[in-house]
Amino acid sequence: MADSSQQGATLFSPYKLGKFSLSHRVVLAPMTRCRALNRIPQPALADYYSQRSTNGGFLITEGTLVSNTAAGFPHVPGIYTDEQVEAWKKVVDAAHAKGSIIFCQLWHVGRASHQVYQPGGGSPISSTSKPISGRWRILLPDGSYGTYPKPRALETYEIPQVVEQYRRAALNAIRAGFDGIEIHGAHGYLIDQFLKDGINDRVDEYGGSYANRCKFLVQIIEAVVAAIGADRVAVRISPAIDHLDAMDSDPLSLGLAVVERLNKLQLNFAAKLVYLHVTQPRYTAYGQTESGRPGTEEEENHLMRTLRKAYEGTFMCSGGFTRELGMQAVAEGDADLVSYGRLFISNPDLVLRLKLNAPLNKYVRKTFYTQDPVVGYTDYPFLSNGSSGRGGSLSRL
């Protein structure tokens, strides 16, 4: 289903992404890494993103908290205080110094939280008061795992206040120098808790029909676009991903309902959003298991292709991409851009390695969410004498 703009394109072809000129299509996927002590980006983050920067490359930050009720992991960065904005400036500068474009992913976990992460030990907020089932465990600040508590369903009048948090966070991101923001509407977090009918049990204007379930996301997009412009706003969704019980009875129709609204918003704005980022259903959001896999491979490919075809704009895919699958997705027109997660954790020079078809370092899962500023974070080796300076032996991993 290649379209004409993709003819002959590879992962390493340039791409015009709105006002940004990319030199290739290998994107750093947003990944929570828990190194922002006390929610403030540390110098280690500047090193980490700088290592993964390329001239004309595109980076998306880890999920970044829009407010003090948004956290559900230890030591994730926020973008709701001046101190956080100042600290982010150094990270953004480091990425820009290498010629990368960098977007900040705006995140609220909703019910995927715990009282220890909430101001005053309160209950996490959500679309619902149903907790996440015992099938899932929450990582606590001491490194242990706990049960997700019962959330508090937001009152209707409170929802615009949360929308406002996204608006302010987007403005802060621009103040920090980010080139734009990605709204995290995926993987069972707050926005997805409104989108999915397996979670959203509201009887007000935010529950029930597609129009109602999409309303929270649409209001966030409208608020953020009014603040910083459509040409700096992107959206991520995962209609078929069941992470944190985010099940929907009809993922394809839900995905299409979102896409239809994005297309309409773009018409209203008379401008395109920067891209739509969709997580492949074949892998869970965190790539850990394939539990709850909602469909056959054929159904899953059909879902992605249908959304890709329906969305009037740049389409980015994520989830389980190897070099070969990424090349194939771009060549066949299934994606304009491909975001890489775990392979980018362990290969700071992933772009070069993919280009050369060089061997890849293996990632170490146990250091995904630890706090050491170096180990498992900035100490993965580059190809010896590779592009970005830091040498290292491939045999280490």
Ligand SMILES: Cc1cc2nc3c(=O)[nH]c(=O)nc-3n(C[C@H](O)[C@H](O)[C@H](O)COP(=O)(O)O)c2cc1C
């Ligand atoms: C350690 C880790 C943290 C992640 N954190 C986020 C996040 O903050 N926001 C998000 O949208 N996705 C997050 N993801 C999902 C990734 O963006 C990506 O979609 C996923 O890893 C699948 O791609 P991969 O197979 O290339 O790793 C995370 C994944 C991993 C492995």
